[in-house]
Amino acid sequence: MSHSVGSSVLQSIRPAAALVVLLGVLSGAAGAQGIAAIQNISSTPFVTGITPIIGSRGAVGGVVVDADGVVGRVEQDELDQLRDRWNQLSDSIDGATNVETGFRVISLAGLDRALSECLDNGKPISPSMAFLAGLRRIEYVFAVPPGDGMQHGDVFLAGPGGPWKANEAGEVVGVADGRAVLRLDDLMDALRRGTLPEGTLREGVPINDRQISCSIEPTAAGLRQFARVQARLRSFNRQAVGAMESAIGPQQVLIRGIDPDSHFAQVLLSADYAMKRLAMGLEAAPIDSLPSYMQLLQQHNDRNQLSSPRWWMASDYEPLRCTTDRLGWQIRGRRIRTLTQDSLLTAEGTRKTLDQENQLAQQWADAMTNRFDELSIALPIFAELSNCFDLAVFGALMAREGLAVRADCQFNVLGDASRLQGPRYRVPTSIPSVASTIRGRRGWIVSVSGGVSIDAWTVAGQTATDDGIAAVRTQAVQGAGQRWWW
Known part of the structure; x- marks a missing residue:
């Protein structure tokens, strides 16, 4: 199934124990950290003017990529340096002392x-520009042609916003609620991607369905080798665990629909990583009522679980509301839902999709969905992911509706990568397999998959008319002044 990506394998060797081979699991405290904006050194004004440069590698969500494209973990001292540097800059961040508001407006x-x-x-980009004046969610998009209360045409973004700070992990989050703020580089990538004509080549691959996705997948050779190794094993010990890790080998990282060296892509990868860690119990959920899938298996160890549940995070929006003239838009809905489907890892090392529902896998998916907002505060990488979903929908909406043309405005910098580009990261290509164990009366064979799929173009095409949004649009226009935000 195209949505579900990545894989880990849980294999029982004897009734008393089971093995989990989790793709790309990061060990140690640093692996559990949320997003950390450690950037690669770059000569662009965007990077040098905004971001503290810590170390020689970029990192997001506790994840770093080495020169060979292999994903690893951020060292704690790098995170500490980043946090300290942001704290030193906090007094100079214009907008850091702003009052909290439920209606921050950004003039693009x-x-x-x-x-x-x-x-x-030749001036550096300010932190207020880099973090979009503390905007934490896109709830409204307004196209404002000239003469409609404005001298020049414009497009507004609006939603909750306010002062921000660096948290303990060096993440830039809102003071009021701890949610990650939106970033300029993600906005530019989403806006530029949304204007690509259908069929445009990116990295040699046609963008026909316009979806953005991240996958962490075992190679076909790795799965076949794993099947051969598991068939020969007769005992469960550390050597058996190592043999299975070696058999699966490095997992391949596939990023589609967005530049793989962008911060946007790194967020997709890091959020996928974090979901796997939570599901497999290698990181305890920082909120209540979200047990790992492994805990659910242990609680139901009288069942003979032979299936391979797949989980992925996908778009979950209600139809966008719009005014009759389609100049005012409201983005609504949960944003992200965790989905699941069952499959079976065969003796030949292939996956067979199963028709029946895995109730435990569905239970974990529902818990992840229902607690997502709370989890996003505790682990800001998930708030970053939600922000990227909103930005992708905004980019698709701009393209589908031609909002910039209808507002008679153009974006000479936001739309032009040759003038300004966000920091570039090393492209991730592979993730090592790591194993852990659980105890139980019965054995299981479980393949766990994860991934992210943003179908923004479809979301932007599902609409419902609501002229009540016109009053909110008028409020946004009336607040316009000399600043680019209010």
Whole structure:
């Protein structure tokens, strides 16, 4: 199934024990950290003007990538340095002392002009620009043509926002609720991608369905080798665990629909990673009522679980509301839902999709979905993922509706990668397999998959008319002033 990506394998050797081979699991405290904006050194004004440069590698969500593309973990001292550096800069961040508001408005045309002025005068991009004045969610999009209360055409983004800070892991989050704030580099990537004509080549691959996805998948050779090794094993010990890890080998990382060296792509990968850790119990959930799938298996160890549950995070929006003139838009819904499907790892090392529902896998998926907002506060990487979903929907909406054209405005910097680009990260290509064990009266064969799939183009095409949004749009226009945000 195209949505479910990545794999880990749980194999029983004898009734008293079971093995989990989890793809790309990070060990240690640093692996459990949320997103950390450690950037690669770059000569672009965007990076040098905004981001503390800590170490020689970029990192997101506690994940770093080495020169060979292998995913590893962030060292704790790097996270500490990043947090300290952000704290030193906090007094100079324009907007850091702003009051909290449920209706922060961003003028994209104003932001574009401010960015252009910085670039033209050789000035660094301000942190307020980098973090979109503390905007934490996109709830409204307004196209405002000239003469509609505005001298120049514009497109507004609006949602909750306010002052931000660096948390203990060096993540930039809202002071009011600890949610990760939106980032300029993610906005630019989503906006530029949304304008690509259908069939455009990116990294040699046509974007026909316009979906953005991340997958962590075992190779076909690795699965076949694993099947051969498991068939020969007769005992469960450390050597058996090592043999299975070696058999699966490195997992391949596949990122589609977005530049794989972007921060946006790194968020997808890191969130997928975090979901796997939570599911397999290698990281305890920092909130109540979210047991790992392994705990659910242990609680139901009288069942003979022979299936291979797959989980992935996908778009979950209600139809977008819009005014009759389609200039005012409201983005609604849960944003992200965790889905599951069952499969079986055969003796030949292939996966066979099963028709019956795995109730325990569905229980874990539902718990992940229902507690997602609370989890996003405790682990901001999931709030970052939600922000990326919103930005992808915004980019698709801009393209489908032609909002910039209808507002008679253009984005000379936001839409042009040759003028300004966010920090680039090393492209992840593989993740090592890591194993852990659980105890139980029965044995299981379980293949656990994870991934992220953003179908923003479909979301942007599902709409319902609501002219009540016009009053909110008027409120946004009336608040416009000299600044690019209010």
